[in-house]
Amino acid sequence: MSALLLLGGCADPDLEMLQLPSGQTISLEGVENVPVEGDRYYLKFSYVTDTPLAEVNAIEEEAVLVWRSFLQRRADEEGATAAVLLAHNEAKPTFGFFARGNYGTALVKRDGAWIVVNVPNK
Secondary structure, three states: OHHHHHHHOOOOOOOEEEEOOOOOEEEEEEEEEEEEEOOEEEEEEEEEOOOOOOOHHHHHHHHHHHHHHHHHHHHHHHOOOEEEEEEEOOOEEEOOEEEOOEEEEEEEEEOOEEEEOOOOOO
16 A cells, blocks of 8 residues: 555555544544554554645644544553554655655553653654
8 A cells, every 4th residue: 555655646545534523534544553562552543634744733733633533532442551643645756756754643641641742753
């Protein structure tokens, strides 16, 4: 799937479209449990968005909506204590290659509350 995005520069028609409460849609690339150590893991939620990654405030607000709408309940039900949301834009041609950036938001659960713990990628 990633190879199709990188080579073709177009959206994969098999990606699941999800609608946020704002009315905006995103394309789900995947949700997976990523092992950390022992039986600990974090949830990784990867998606394609039309929101420009350079618009930091907009992408951070979107990440909160994505988290609350699609991942927080699953994280709580499964007992996860950390999560990473990776937002991508469609691949764009750059020097003859198709490349895309990403914007990551990490969350951890402390004292029963989920909080953002990192400064996202620039």
